Amino acid sequence: MPMVKIAVLSFLTGDCQQGFQQVRLENRDDNQRLLGAFMGKLPPAPHIPELYTTWQSRYRLMGSRFRELEKKPGVITNFSSRDLEINSDALKQQLNDWLKSPDFFPVMQGLLMKVRQDEEVRVIVQTEDSHLRRLPWHLWEFYDHYLNAEVALSSPVFQQSNSPKTRNKVRILAIIGDSTGINLERDQRELEEKLPEAEIVFVREPEKEKVFEVIWDWRGWDILFFAGHSISEPDATTGKLFIKDGKSLEIGDLKLTLRKAIARGLKLAIFNSCDGLGIAKQLADLNMPQVIVMREPVPDMVAQEFLKFFLEAFARGESLYLAVREARERLESVQHEFPCATWLPVICQNPAEEPVSWRELCKKIETDEEQSSEQHYSATLRFIGDRIAGKSTYLASLVRWPNSDPSTSPVQTVTPINDDAKELFRAAKNILEQGDSLPPTYYDCCDQQDYFIQIVLKKQFPSKSFKQTIINQLITMNINCKEYMGELFNYLLDDSSSIFVEEHLQDCLIADGLLLLIDYFNSKDDEYAISLDILIRGITRLEVTPKKRRIAFIFTKCDLPELWLNRTYPRKLASTRFPQVYKRLESLQQLGSYTVDYFTTSSFGMIGTQFLEPNSIFDYNNQYFSVLKDPKYWKPFGLVSPIFWLCTGNRYHELDIT
Numbered sequence: 125m126p127m128v129k130i131a132v133l134s135f136l137t138g139d140c141q142q143g144f145q146q147v148r149l150e151n152r153d154d155n156q157r158l159l160g161a162f163m164g165k166l167p168p169a170p171h172i173p174e175l176y177t178t179w180q181s182r183y184r185l186m187g188s189r190f191r192e193l194e195k196k197p198g199v200i201t202n203f204s205s206r207d208l209e210i211n212s213d214a215l216k217q218q219l220n221d222w223l224k225s226p227d228f229f230p231v232m233q234g235l236l237m238k239v240r241q242d243e244e245v246r247v248i249v250q251t252e253d254s255h256l257r258r259l260p261w262h263l264w265e266f267y268d269h270y271l272n273a274e275v276a277l278s279s280p281v282f283q284q285s286n287s288p289k290t291r292n293k294v295r296i297l298a299i300i301g302d303s304t305g306i307n308l309e310r311d312q313r314e315l316e317e318k319l320p321e322a323e324i325v326f327v328r329e330p331e332k333e334k335v336f337e338v339i340w341d342w343r344g345w346d347i348l349f350f351a352g353h354s355i356s357e358p359d360a361t362t363g364k365l366f367i368k369d370g371k372s373l374e375i376g377d378l379k380l381t382l383r384k385a386i387a388r389g390l391k392l393a394i395f396n397s398c399d400g401l402g403i404a405k406q407l408a409d410l411n412m413p414q415v416i417v418m419r420e421p422v423p424d425m426v427a428q429e430f431l432k433f434f435l436e437a438f439a440r441g442e443s444l445y446l447a448v449r450e451a452r453e454r455l456e457s458v459q460h461e462f463p464c465a466t467w468l469p470v471i472c473q474n475p476a477e478e479p480v481s482w483r484e485l486c487k488k489i490e491t492d493e494e495q496s497s498e499q500h501y502s503a504t505l506r507f508i509g510d511r512i513a514g515k516s517t518y519l520a521s522l523v524r525w526p527n528s529d530p531s532t533s534p535v536q537t538v539t540p541i542n543d544d545a546k547e548l549f550r551a552a553k554n555i556l557e558q559g560d561s562l563p564p565t566y567y568d569c570c571d572q573q574d575y576f577i578q579i580v581l582k583k584q585f586p587s588k589s590f591k592q593t594i595i596n597q598l599i600t601m602n603i604n605c606k607e608y609m610g611e612l613f614n615y616l617l618d619d620s621s622s623i624f625v626e627e628h629l630q631d632c633l634i635a636d637g638l639l640l641l642i643d644y645f646n647s648k649d650d651e652y653a654i655s656l657d658i659l660i661r662g663i664t665r666l667e668v669t670p671k672k673r674r675i676a677f678i679f680t681k682c683d684l685p686e687l688w689l690n691r692t693y694p695r696k697l698a699s700t701r702f703p704q705v706y707k708r709l710e711s712l713q714q715l716g717s718y719t720v721d722y723f724t725t726s727s728f729g730m731i732g733t734q735f736l737e738p739n740s741i742f743d744y745n746n747q748y749f750s751v752l753k754d755p756k757y758w759k760p761f762g763l764v765s766p767i768f769w770l771c772t773g774n775r776y777h778e779l780d781i782t
Contacts, residue, residue, distance in 0.1 A: 127243045128154035128443075131235050132475060134280065135251040143168040149231045154478075162234030165227035172222060173255040175215045180258075182208045183420060183464055190398050190421035208463050216263045223264060235266065242633070245273035246445050248473055250280050254359050257401060258419065260467050262452065274445040276471035277401075279408040284476035285386050294322040294485045297338055297345045301352025301397070302329060302366040306424040311351040311396060311431055318435035318541075321486060322347075329368040332377075339381045344388030346485050350395045351427070356402025363402030365395075375406040383410050391480040392416070392444070396427045404472040413477035414444060418468045426465045429458055434469075436542045440576050440604060441502065444479040445471065501771040502602040504634050508659075509641030510648070511610030514680040514727060518641065519607060520552035521727035521760045522767070523577065534581055534764060534782055536598075541576035548575055575605040579767065601771045606631065613648075616655040620662070629662040637674040637770035644679050644687055644701060653704035660712065674719045674773070676766040677709060683726040683738040691762075692780070694722035721769055723780070725762035728752050 130152040138144035144166040151159040185203040223232070239245055249261055261275040298315055300308050315324055327338050339348070353366035364372045375382075382390075393415045395403055400417025407415050416434075418427070433451035442450065448471050455465040473479065507515045523538050523545070540546040581599040608628060615625050632638070642652070664670075677698055682691045690697055699706045712718040728740040731754055739753050752758060765779040 127240070128246065129159075129239055129243050130154065130156070130246045130248065130475075132248045132250055132278070133231070133235075135249075135253060135256060138166075139253055140173050140255050141168060141170050147228065147231055149234045151234060151237070160234060160237065162230050164229065164231035165225075166222065167225055167227065169218075169222045172215070172218055172259070175211065175218055176255070176258055179208070179211045179215050180420065182211055186423070186462070190423060205463050212464060212467075215260070219259060219263060220265050232266075239270065241270065241272075243272060244443060244446060245270055246473075246479070247273060247275045248278045248475055249275060250278040250475070252280060254361070257360060257405075260419075262449075262467070272446060274449040274471065276445070276473035277404070278473050278475050279405070282408070282474050282476055283411055285411045285413060285474070294319070294346050295343065296322050296324045296347040296349060297341075298324055298326045298349040298351070299330065299335065299338075299365075299367070300326060300328045301350060301354075302368055302370065303352060304370070306353070307428075308351045310428045311349075314428070314431050314435055315349065318432070318439050319482075320539075331368065332371070332373055335367060335373060336378070336381050339378065339385050341385075342388070345385055345390050346392070346480075348385070348390060348393040350393075350397060351431075352397055354395060354397035354400060354403060356399045360401035361405050363400060363404075363406065365397070365403075375403050379406075379410065382407065382412070386410060386412055391477075391485070394431075396422075396431050398422050401470065404470070408472055408474065411474055411476075412472075413474050414480055415472040416448060417470055417472065419470045420468060422468050423462045423465070426455060426458060426462050426468065430455060430469055432543075436576070438482050440541060440602070441481070441483050443481055499598070500600045500602070503636040503767075503771045504604045505606075505637045505639060505767070505770055506632060506635045507605060507607040507639045507641060508612065509610065509639075509680075510613060510643065510646065512643045512646065513610070513641040514643070515607045515610075515641050517727045518678075518680060518725065518763060519575065519605060520548060522579075522763045523549050524552040534779060536580045536582040537578075538580075539578040541578060542574070544573040545575040545577050548573070572606055572608065575607075576603075577605060578602050579764070581764070581768070599768075599772075601767060603767060603771065613651065613655045616658045617651060620658050625662070629659070629666055632659070632663050633666055633671075635673065637676065639676045639678055639766060639770070640705075641678050641680050642702065642705075643681060644684075644697065645681075649702045649704045652702065653708050656705060656708055660718075664717075670717065672717065672719070674721070674770050675709060675712070676721060676723055676770055677705070678723045678725055678766055680725055680727070682724040682762070683728055683730050683740060685738070687724065688730070688736070688738075691724040691726075694724045697724070698722050719773070721766075721775065723762055723766045723769075725760075725766070727760050727763065729759035729761055731757045731759075 132150045132152065134148045134150070135144050136146035136148060138146070147164045147166055149162040149164070151161070153159060182204070186208075235247075247261070247266075249256065251257060257277055264275075267273050267275070296315065296319065298312065300312060312326055325338065327334060330338070339345070350365060354363060355366075356363035362374070362376060364374045366372050391413045393407060393412060395415070395417045398418060398421040401419055404415045404417045422430075430451050433454040434447050437447035437450040438444065448469055452466050452469045455468070459465045507519070509515050523540065538549075540549045579601045581601075612625075612628060615622060619625065640656070677694070679687065679694060679697060682688060687697070698709075709718075709720045713720045726738075728738065730736040731739040739758060741753050761782055762780055764782075765775070768779055769775050
């Protein structure tokens with residue numbers, strides 16, 4: 125896990141009119157150990173709240189279908205995206221100029237002290253000042269340089285809640301409130317699809333009494349989710365929810381009920397609704413561990429997209445802070461239609477509490493029997509190879525494999541987690557089960573699909589020896605796969621200093637394993653060897669802390685006659701056909717920086733009993749394409765073995781041949 129630094133920025137005295145005479149920064153590690161403290165000042169800046177008020181007025185004139193029922197009073201004029209853009213830029217500039225004040229420099233210097241680029245940095249702005257709480261702190265230039273940093277708001281007064289141990293299953297209460305004028309079906313669908321392991325109780329448009337009843341549940345909740353209409357008072361100190369037919373419920377009315385829910389283990393509240401800073405403030409007064417709200421009215425589509433992006437990141441293991449940052453930044457995709465969408469999501473943090481993670485929530489209180497019956501692994505993997513190597517076919521076959529022959533497949537389930545993986549799953553069905561061909565991937569670096577897939581291996585495998593090796597163990601592998609475009613090798617050779625190559629090198633830094641897919645029939649040994657050298661040197665150059673990785677050298681298309689008879693000798697094939705690549709890989713392994721192993725695979729397999737033949741139609745004139753000859757007898761082999769080795773470091777012969 126990456127190191128975590130916590131920076132608590134406390135505004136002790138003053139306001140924007142008079143300036144802040146005492147601003148204190150405390151640097152802490154993720155164990156809350158104090159690493160240092162710094163003091164600074166900020167000059168008067170009455171123009172900043174004024175700029176925000178102007179921005180707020182212009183933003184609220186957008187006329188979109190916000191998730192609020194009660195409109196705040198104001199002058200109605202025509203919305204101008206250009207005016208909003210000008211005001212947004214001015215607010216950002218003035219905010220950063222203010223934070224560059226000389227008297228604030230000791231704080232800034234303390235913030236930057238001993239912070240590495242790869243560390244997660246949680247910046248907690250601790251203040252009761254309503255103007256400061258509303259400011260778009262994510263626009264601080266600090267976050268442009270530290271991509272693993274995110275901001276949260278906090279009350280200066282807080283204490284730790286006494287919560288019980290994590291439940292055997294994550295419990296989520298999802299209150300779907302008044303849906304007048306908005307579509308809340310998608311919120312429910314996203315929760316169900318992205319968090320299938322959880323017990324989710326949906327309560328739709330409840331009466332007030334029902335809200336009290338379900339939140340009070342003696343079994344407790346881990347996450348409280350609300351979707352619908354909401355609003356906060358202008359000073360952002362109180363808020364209310366609209367639950368049914370325009371009926372509202374003040375957060376203050378739920379004080380005792382929410383306090384009981386927190387005592388029973390409630391860790392996170394998500395309000396995917398409008399204008400939630402007042403709601404967050406009241407929950408902070410109850411010592412709620414974490415809250416996610418929208419700082420202003422939120423268009424329906426923006427709320428839906430944020431929830432989707434956040435749950436994808438959160439469920440795959442990103443911390444709460446990084447999941448919110450990723451989701452917030454991905455809202456850039458809708459800003460052409462909904463300006464300033466990235467300004468809306470806000471974390472509110474109780475500093476005495478550790479930010480919740482999906483991984484921690486999902487930890488079960490296991491008995492010895494449960495511990496021996498299931499193993500979990502995760503890995504971030506990157507697929508590298510020429511277009512002719514069959515990277516896409518490999519991934520598509522892996523995703524659809526359990527649907528080919530359940531009696532012989534060692535895979536119990538493959539579950540696509542995110543949208544890219546689900547699209548791959550749908551495409552693979554057409555490609556492999558209907559015999560359609562798979563076109564090459566023509567996308568640039570920015571558009572490369574990011575697949576999040578869960579693979580569960582069966583407790584009992586067809587091979588007796590394998591059952592004896594891991595008897596009664598269910599093996600779950602959560603993998604993040606990205607397939608690099610085939611031209612990467614060419615860029616490494618011809619333009620290794622390009623932005624394209626640099627982006628790929630940066631992406632490789634997070635990888636646990638690299639899959640080097642090779643077509644046996646090409647003759648690019650020297651080119652591959654040089655490209656591999658450049659790739660490894662580039663990763664080493666960018667790494668602050670060296671990370672030991674695994675490299676799987678994989679021969680694809682091993683159903684072809686020239687390879688079929690030697691498929692059980694991948695190392696020998698590599699050393700004879702690609703001696704220069706083999707030499708460099710072995711050198712890396714000897715240096716101890718990488719672990720390397722060799723594999724043979726086929727995405728289509730063989731057909732026949734006495735006389736075997738490839739179950740594919742291969743076009744030698746256009747090597748980008750292969751077509752499954754007979755989907756009914758589809759039996760790929762060797763696909764899981766590299767994934768299993770990259771995740772676990774273990775190698776089993778039975779996985780090599782099935």
